[in-house]
Amino acid sequence: MNIAAYPKYDDYKESGFTPVGEIPTHWTCSRIRHAAEISPSRRLDGNTGREEQVVFLPMEAVGDNGQIDQSNIRLSREVSEGFTYFQRGDVVMAKITPCFENGKGAYLKELSTKYGFGTTELHVMRPREVTGEFLYYFLNRSAFRTYSEVFMVGSAGQKRVSTDFLKNQLIPIPPLPEQRAIAAFLDGKCGTIDEAVRIKEEQIRLLAERRQILIQEAVTRGLNPDAPMKDSGIDWIGHIPSHWDVLPLKYIAALRSGDTISAESFTEAGYPVYGGNGFRGFTSRYTHRGHFALIGRQGALCGNVNYADGEFFASEHAIVATPKRQIKTVWLGEIIRCANFNRLSQSAAQPGISVEVIGNQRLPLPPQCEQQPIVDYVEREAGKIDAALSLKQTQISALREYKTSLINAAVTGKIKVL
Structure with missing residues (x-):
């Protein structure tokens, strides 16, 4: 994918139009x-x-x-x-x-x-x-x-x-025959590039699906495939290891909405501010210190999960889940993600979920000694998939950049396609 590999015209002249630059002399x-x-x-x-x-x-x-x-x-x-x-x-x-x-x-x-x-x-x-x-x-x-x-x-x-x-x-x-040749060239090349992008986007979709399945199986069934199982009583989970508990989320974690922050309170640097969809900017004070799972409270993506670490400000659009019983933060965040609290949102105009509603949702709870191995497994295996996803995204960006360069070079005469 190298534009320089294409031949050029013999002679050029100024077009008089900065975004075009030089064009072949016979254009x-x-x-x-x-x-x-x-x-x-x-x-x-x-x-x-x-x-x-x-x-x-x-x-x-x-x-x-x-x-x-x-x-x-x-x-x-x-x-x-x-x-x-x-x-x-x-x-x-x-x-x-x-x-x-x-x-x-x-x-x-x-x-x-x-x-x-x-x-x-x-x-x-x-x-x-x-x-x-x-x-x-x-x-x-x-x-x-x-x-x-x-x-x-x-x-x-x-x-x-x-x-x-x-x-x-x-x-x-350009002369009409060249216009037609350039268009036919770009139709073919762009079609090939678009198909390559489509294939990679489908690969990304399948990888993301595989990642979610891997995480859900780990946090709802554990790592021992031979463990005796029981019905969890939770529709979206089904069976869980028989020695695991099932508890409402409010007994697993303390849930509290973040604080209100005005536009004037944002600064160029300072403590990071996290809202329902993740990082929003910086401010001069913090509300929390430590490692927490944050649940989006409002908007079309309410129920999504982000993590915050260190000293940070949690805004009113995020629900901060503070683990109880020595529960691992990543395990907690991933079981909440799997629960898909977005399905509990109310109001079509401005979807939202309340602390009370999600606090009453029942979730499986493995013994504390099993949580860290689950977290380690999820981070290791999901990390491998994340690396593959990142590579696919990089490849898509390179393909789109090449397509952009190819179109520009062809229609301004920087390359000769006849």
Whole structure:
């Protein structure tokens, strides 16, 4: 995966556009408003157009890898007013943050209906001097998105790439045969890279599943496969070693919500602050000292488990579990994680769990002498899987970085693909 391995053109010239740099001497440059018609007008048959079935694209139907979900089919008359019009062969690109920065867009080569409508947060471009594939690859490259971010207009959270800005940007124009060759080259290479990423993401999913199964079996069944078993009376666990106890969590650990902290109390350095989803920043004082399991109390991820060590501040969005009976913190945290307290959350608008509710949840408790071997086993074996997960993530990052570099090099003429 080395861009330098590809051949280059013989001669280059300045494009006059910083994000592009030099281009081959036989290429030209054009404003996007000349290369494509932006926000093209509708050309519907007044007699039949309004009753036609059309693809409708809300923003969630537009992917960040050139794919669109065409399953939302509507009658033209239902969506022809107040939405963005496009037709087969157009290029669409998200205009609003963070969708633009995330690369949402597509070349509508395989649109299942002749035309369609979508969210008004899409720019639509109809190619003139360039092929649709080449235009899509040029606009979707990360260098163009990074450059354009500076010029987005609007308030925070609602910033957009304006039509005027888009119209006036320069795009390199290779001869049409080269445009088609570049697009075909990128289709093949990007498809191969995307498939490699998909395979690695599936491997990550399977590794994460294997990790969870390993931990759950260890903390609910122990390490002795020949131990006599009994019914725990807990649906999600089933059988446990017959010499283990089953107790409500409140008898295994003291549970207490953290303290309220204001935005003004955060500092650049000091004691770490932990909330329901882990580390949040620093503050000037601490609420706890030691090694603790923290349970998320509010939000979509309530019930998740993090660990905090040393002197730290626990915020009101975390429940601090202080072990009783010489119970090992990691064992406690992992049995709580396996219990999936998120299933106990209340309120769809702002999910949350209470100390009282989770305190009454019954959990298995092995003898103290068995807990440390379980912790050692979990940390050792889960650590091996974590190393494999980290490697897969690194490989995915490298593949995506290579894809980004390859697209940029091809559409700006830094490599020759003919």
